[in-house]
Amino acid sequence: MIVTGKGGVGKTTLSVALGMRAAAEGKRTIVCEVAAQENASRMFEHTTVGFHEVELEENLWAISIDPDDSMREYVLLQLKVRAMRDMLFRSRIFNYLAAATPGLKELVTIGKIWELAQLDRKVKSGCKYDTVIVDAPATGHGVGFLQTPRTFANIARVGPIHSQAKTLDNFITDHDNTGVAIVALPEEMPVNESAALERDLVDEVGVAVDRIYLNGLYPERFSKEEAEKLVPLAAEDGAPRAAARAALSEFGRARSQRAQLARLRRRVQAPVKTLPFLFEPDLGPEAARRLSRRLS
Amino acid sequence: MSPHSPTLADVLDGKEVVICAGSGGVGKTTTSAAIAAGLAARGLKVCVLTIDPAKRLADSLGLDELGNDARRVDPRLFEEQGVEITGELWAMMLDPKQTFDELISRQAPDEESRDRVLGNPIYQQISGALAGSQEYMAMEKLFELHTEGDYDMLVLDTPPSRNALDFLEAPRRLTQFIEGKSLRVFMKPTGFAAKVAGRGATVALSVMKRIVGFDLIADLAEFFNAFSGMVDGFQARAKRVNKLLAAPTTCFLVVCGPQGEPIDEAVYFHRKLVEAKLPFGGVIVNKVHYPAEQLRGDDEDLPATLAEKLGDADLAQRVAANFADYQALAERDARNIEHLAREMRATGVIRVPYLDEDVHDLAGLAQINRYLFATGEERVAMAAGRA
Numbered sequence: 001m002i003v004t005g006k007g008g009v010g011k012t013t014l015s016v017a018l019g020m021r022a023a024a025e026g027k028r029t030i031v032c033e034v035a036a037q038e039n040a041s042r043m044f045e046h047t048t049v050g051f052h053e054v055e056l057e058e059n060l061w062a063i064s065i066d067p068d069d070s071m072r073e074y075v076l077l078q079l080k081v082r083a084m085r086d087m088l089f090r091s092r093i094f095n096y097l098a099a100a101t102p103g104l105k106e107l108v109t110i111g112k113i114w115e116l117a118q119l120d121r122k123v124k125s126g127c128k129y130d131t132v133i134v135d136a137p138a139t140g141h142g143v144g145f146l147q148t149p150r151t152f153a154n155i156a157r158v159g160p161i162h163s164q165a166k167t168l169d170n171f172i173t174d175h176d177n178t179g180v181a182i183v184a185l186p187e188e189m190p191v192n193e194s195a196a197l198e199r200d201l202v203d204e205v206g207v208a209v210d211r212i213y214l215n216g217l218y219p220e221r222f223s224k225e226e227a228e229k230l231v232p233l234a235a236e237d238g239a240p241r242a243a244a245r246a247a248l249s250e251f252g253r254a255r256s257q258r259a260q261l262a263r264l265r266r267r268v269q270a271p272v273k274t275l276p277f278l279f280e281p282d283l284g285p286e287a288a289r290r291l292s293r294r295l296s
Numbered sequence: 297m298s299p300h301s302p303t304l305a306d307v308l309d310g311k312e313v314v315i316c317a318g319s320g321g322v323g324k325t326t327t328s329a330a331i332a333a334g335l336a337a338r339g340l341k342v343c344v345l346t347i348d349p350a351k352r353l354a355d356s357l358g359l360d361e362l363g364n365d366a367r368r369v370d371p372r373l374f375e376e377q378g379v380e381i382t383g384e385l386w387a388m389m390l391d392p393k394q395t396f397d398e399l400i401s402r403q404a405p406d407e408e409s410r411d412r413v414l415g416n417p418i419y420q421q422i423s424g425a426l427a428g429s430q431e432y433m434a435m436e437k438l439f440e441l442h443t444e445g446d447y448d449m450l451v452l453d454t455p456p457s458r459n460a461l462d463f464l465e466a467p468r469r470l471t472q473f474i475e476g477k478s479l480r481v482f483m484k485p486t487g488f489a490a491k492v493a494g495r496g497a498t499v500a501l502s503v504m505k506r507i508v509g510f511d512l513i514a515d516l517a518e519f520f521n522a523f524s525g526m527v528d529g530f531q532a533r534a535k536r537v538n539k540l541l542a543a544p545t546t547c548f549l550v551v552c553g554p555q556g557e558p559i560d561e562a563v564y565f566h567r568k569l570v571e572a573k574l575p576f577g578g579v580i581v582n583k584v585h586y587p588a589e590q591l592r593g594d595d596e597d598l599p600a601t602l603a604e605k606l607g608d609a610d611l612a613q614r615v616a617a618n619f620a621d622y623q624a625l626a627e628r629d630a631r632n633i634e635h636l637a638r639e640m641r642a643t644g645v646i647r648v649p650y651l652d653e654d655v656h657d658l659a660g661l662a663q664i665n666r667y668l669f670a671t672g673e674e675r676v677a678m679a680a681g682r683a
Contacts, residue, residue, distance in 0.1 A: 138321065
């Protein structure tokens with residue numbers, strides 16, 4: 001399951017929540033954080049997640065996929081001989097190629113995701129996972145990221161890179177085993193972008209978009225009549241005024257968000273699932289856990 | 297927050313380039329457009345640039361579409377929103393592939409070299425499709441416009457990458473990528489180069505052929521050969537781009553949100569700017585929950601007070617609960633921003649409140665613009681609905 005969407009929409013929290021959900025269902029699950037930012041490890045206090053599989057709780061694992069480490073691992077798997085790999089990494093030509101070829105980082109990252117999803121793991125110490133959840137890079141780049149294997153398959157017409165890039169492309173576009181979830185926010189532009197993203201993902205990349213999560217939906221705490229009763233209070237003074245203003249803005253946002261939800265439903269093909277706004281100071285593991293309970 | 301803290305107009309005084317940087321989803325595009333509009337309202341000729349496949353800037357400016365050419369934004373659109381553009385506001389949304397093509401055309405010594413690069417299959421793939429080329433091209437266009445000198449001020453909305461640092465490295469990566477020097481040398485294993493390169497390199501190459509396939513290496517070699525003759529030009533250009541980024545007339549503004557994660561990223565990004573000796577101008581925090589003013593410890597009585605005023609105990613309870621939730625978010629935001637200001641040693645963090653209306657049109661943009669260019673005190677007054 002690849003979780004994508006624009007930046008700041010809650011992809012990481014949702015990825016971890018999906019992971020918790022799958023783990024609770026008894027599936028052995030790993031959450032992959034892409035790029036060395038370790039957002040997901042914020043979600044698990046006292047645990048540093050790096051480029052190795054860390055068990056967070058029963059059935060739930062995490063890894064932060066660093067492209068340089070992925071590259072090393074990949075080359076070692078290809079070469080089998082550590083001395084040869086070390087020589088390669090010392091050589092200028094290789095380092096040049098690795099650093100300068102745009103998209104190579106993305107390719108080896110997807111390669112690592114593929115490796116994690118294999119039942120017959122290439123990494124000797126690796127265990128088998130039933131579910132692999134990928135917290136994908138923000139869009140703008142999201143489509144580019146998922147398209148990397150095909151681009152490489154086109155550049156290298158034959159040879160090992162071609163066949164491996166082809167394998168990765170098939171893996172991403174395998175509708176039976178790989179799904180994409182888009183995370184959206186109930187605001188005008190994020191809704192537009194999510195609809196465009198779904199179109200690009202389906203038409204250009206050819207993946208299956210399984211579900212769209214509309215995150216951060218405010219509860220409808222007040223009815224229209226109640227809001228009208230609050231209007232005079234908002235013109236008064238002191239705490240009642242501040243409280244009434246807060247209530248009116250909640251009412252306004254909850255309403256405009258419902259309108260955005262309706263727009264999103266009209267404009268996308270995949271089913272839309274809403275997730276509540278979490279009124280908590282920081283989105284830690286408890287927030288993800290509460291969200292995971294809403295993901296039945 | 298002091299009234300003496302510099303306003304955005306003070307920070308940007310005498311600058312020629314403003315770069316809005318930050319992680320995705322923090323409102324960079326809207327902020328860039330609002331800054332550009334604010335400067336144009338102060339009489340400058342401003343161009344705002346974005347590389348964004350999602351066409352967000354066009355949305356923000358009420359334009360149907362943008363292209364690789366700057367378009368002038370109709371000042372009447374802003375006038376309707378109470379912002380008088382006395383200067384000129386231009387906007388450009390870059391097409392990375394087109395920008396790359398233009399760059400090649402300019403750098404190529406002759407038509408044949410140009411066509412060789414533009415027609416190369418590897419070039420065609422990487423120039424448009426692959427992640428990373430956007431950052432290269434944003435810097436390139438910025439430099440080009442600055443050199444042409446048609447505008448008083450350029451505002452760059454950086455690409456929506458997860459890692460805000462990607463584009464800082466863009467000029468260096470561009471040179472490295474175009475250079476391909478070492479690769480071209482190694483690609484002629486029978487010639488003089490092979491003797492120079494020595495045995496180690498030959499082994500490395502043969503190992504690489506096993507992994508990558510000879511076909512791809514040969515294609516890459518042809519690709520880099522096609523670039524020969526342009527390398528010096530690119531290197532010189534990248535140097536000048538770097539110089540522009542570090543110039544005292546350039547100003548980096550870090551844009552972030554008030555939650556823990558965006559704040560951490562902003563702190564990290566600021567540190568990298570300082571390390572790279574790039575001119576940091578200030579920080580803008582979007583979607584901040586402002587705390588309610590002047591609460592005189594009567595919070596506990598709030599449900600009762602509200603019930604009395606509303607004549608509805610159940611509604612009063614819910615209004616109070618909602619208010620408590622809101623205040624908790626406001627306290628969190630204040631804590632996070634305090635941490636941010638301390639880490640950056642920034643005076644006058646610009647806090648744009650979480651507005652009641654979703655910001656997606658010119659009305660929203662004009663509102664953001666008013667907050668951005670206000671003093672700290674004015675912002676508090678505006679957020680409380682008193683101005």
